[in-house]
Amino acid sequence: MALKRLHYYSHRGQHKHPTTIVHRVATGVVLPAALVLAAGAIATTAWFVPATYTAQAGTLLLALGESLLRLFGAYVLSLVIGIPLGILAEANRRVESVLLPVYDVLESMPVLAFFPIIIIFFLHSGWLEGAALFIIFFSMIWNIAFSTIGGLKQMPQDVRAAGRVFGLSAWGRFRQITLPALFPPLVTGSILSLADGWNVLIVAEALHAYAPATSGAGDLFGIGSILVSASAAGNNALLLSAMAILVVAIAAINIAVWQPLLARAERYKFE
Amino acid sequence: MDTSGESLLTFNNVSFAYDRSLPVVLNDVSFSLKPRSFTVIVGPSGGGKSTLLRLAIGLDKPTEGSVENRARTRMVFQSGALLPWRTALENVKLGFADHHKDAGAENREAYAALAELGIREFADAYPRNLSGGQRQRVGIARALVAQPELMLLDEPFSALDGETTARLVEEVERLYRSQNMTFLMVSHSVEDAVVLADEIFVIGKGGIAGKMTVDIPRPRRRDDPMALRMVTHAKELIARVSH
Numbered sequence: 001m002a003l004k005r006l007h008y009y010s011h012r013g014q015h016k017h018p019t020t021i022v023h024r025v026a027t028g029v030v031l032p033a034a035l036v037l038a039a040g041a042i043a044t045t046a047w048f049v050p051a052t053y054t055a056q057a058g059t060l061l062l063a064l065g066e067s068l069l070r071l072f073g074a075y076v077l078s079l080v081i082g083i084p085l086g087i088l089a090e091a092n093r094r095v096e097s098v099l100l101p102v103y104d105v106l107e108s109m110p111v112l113a114f115f116p117i118i119i120i121f122f123l124h125s126g127w128l129e130g131a132a133l134f135i136i137f138f139s140m141i142w143n144i145a146f147s148t149i150g151g152l153k154q155m156p157q158d159v160r161a162a163g164r165v166f167g168l169s170a171w172g173r174f175r176q177i178t179l180p181a182l183f184p185p186l187v188t189g190s191i192l193s194l195a196d197g198w199n200v201l202i203v204a205e206a207l208h209a210y211a212p213a214t215s216g217a218g219d220l221f222g223i224g225s226i227l228v229s230a231s232a233a234g235n236n237a238l239l240l241s242a243m244a245i246l247v248v249a250i251a252a253i254n255i256a257v258w259q260p261l262l263a264r265a266e267r268y269k270f271e
Numbered sequence: 272m273d274t275s276g277e278s279l280l281t282f283n284n285v286s287f288a289y290d291r292s293l294p295v296v297l298n299d300v301s302f303s304l305k306p307r308s309f310t311v312i313v314g315p316s317g318g319g320k321s322t323l324l325r326l327a328i329g330l331d332k333p334t335e336g337s338v339e340n341r342a343r344t345r346m347v348f349q350s351g352a353l354l355p356w357r358t359a360l361e362n363v364k365l366g367f368a369d370h371h372k373d374a375g376a377e378n379r380e381a382y383a384a385l386a387e388l389g390i391r392e393f394a395d396a397y398p399r400n401l402s403g404g405q406r407q408r409v410g411i412a413r414a415l416v417a418q419p420e421l422m423l424l425d426e427p428f429s430a431l432d433g434e435t436t437a438r439l440v441e442e443v444e445r446l447y448r449s450q451n452m453t454f455l456m457v458s459h460s461v462e463d464a465v466v467l468a469d470e471i472f473v474i475g476k477g478g479i480a481g482k483m484t485v486d487i488p489r490p491r492r493r494d495d496p497m498a499l500r501m502v503t504h505a506k507e508l509i510a511r512v513s514h
Binding site: 161166168172176269270271 | 366368
């Protein structure tokens with residue numbers, strides 16, 4: 001059977017590359033996983049995963065699911081808030097001159113430095129999960145907001161005017177013109193957001209490292225906290241297993257979610 | 272000065288600046304359009320031609336004076352302004368946005384408008400798969416389905432090659448003769464203006480520097496001696512307001 005001809009879309013480049021499913025899995029999953037695991041194995045000298053750790057596979061998958069749910073929740077929140085923030089900043093020059101510098105500063109803020117305060121705030125409200133969600137959300141939202149602003153600026157003036165000329169309501173213009181036009185930049189922004197989200201997730205789940213000892217904050221169950229705990233305990237095999245699952249999950253999301261969305265986004269781009 | 276009378280579109284002493292700190296783009300412009308007339312505005316770049324259309328359709332508001340538009344108005348944009356994620360047919364159906372009909376009627380009328388412009392067979396094509404001329408035809412079809420009384424054309428031929436422009440000029444001329452519509456077109460081409468217009472406004476330095484009535488019988492040819500004389504005259508006027 002002939003292999004189906006596919007294309008690989010890079011969110012960082014304008015080009016798409018011809019590929020096959022075998023090539024894609026090899027370069028998108030096997031190679032990155034092998035590289036990360038090899039580096040991890042060399043660093044920890046754990047050259048194999050002992051049989052006992054196969055029993056932990058279920059736990060690791062559950063932890064991965066929990067982490068993905070956390071990421072997804074924060075991502076949805078960043079879309080719901082980030083898109084309106086972007087639209088608001090682009091609404092007119094005066095508003096933009098005020099909001100853009102504010103966004104720039106907030107984006108550059110080292111949110112981890114404020115993490116202990118955030119944890120204590122959420123401890124008071126009895127919702128520790130909220131601290132992790134908030135910090136992941138805060139790392140994601142700026143990519144979404146700036147992608148929205150960039151996308152709006154790239155929209156041809158004629159297209160913007162067309163919606164008004166043809167009598168579309170404000171909601172109609174948003175739904176039928178603005179939102180589809182924002183699809184390509186938002187896919188790219190989402191990829192960058194998720195990448196930032198994964199970075200922060202690892203520490204957001206290991207709350208004990210950031211909260212004051214008296215706060216009583218424990219770790220959240222997830223792949224990030226397992227990585228940190230395994231590393232702290234010198235449990236190298238568990239560390240490698242968690243890393244392997246994490247890399248495979250990220251690669252799978254790239255293939256199953258981002259690649260189709262990047263391919264679809266091509267159709268929404270203005271020439 | 273009130274110039275309204277029976278006209279569809281009237282500019283009364285209109286001035287416009289994008290910002291109070293910026294120079295005025297239009298200064299004290301007054302004119303009116305009679306029903307079923309074809310007016311072309313020509314002039315140097317940056318002279319306020321496109322601004323005038325934006326004011327006519329309400330995309331911008333005059334800084335001073337008033338614009339009275341009594342007509343159902345549609346606009347054809349320089350770029351076509353098609354949505355790349357919609358097929359030609361779906362783009363045309365955007366023209367029904369403010370007067371929805373049932374889906375069957377919208378489809379029939381959209382197909383009819385595409386057929387009128389000679390691109391019925393491209394109904395399912397996306398804009399990226401259409402030539403510049405075909406895209407512009409889709410843009411015109413989209414405006415036509417609303418059965419406008421006033422059609423604004425913003426440099427509709429500027430991105431097209433000479434041959435395509437000539438064909439589309441003929442198409443617009445045919446539409447003008449067959450439809451009960453008033454046309455107001457902005458163009459950088461005096462030749463196109465003379466072929467299409469009943470009246471030419473030369474705009475520059477913020478105002479209407481001259482008006483010319485074109486009374487050559489239709490259909491017109493670019494190499495008609497009368498047309499050539501009018502082109503020369505209009506170019507002289509433009510040169511005068513360009514300096």
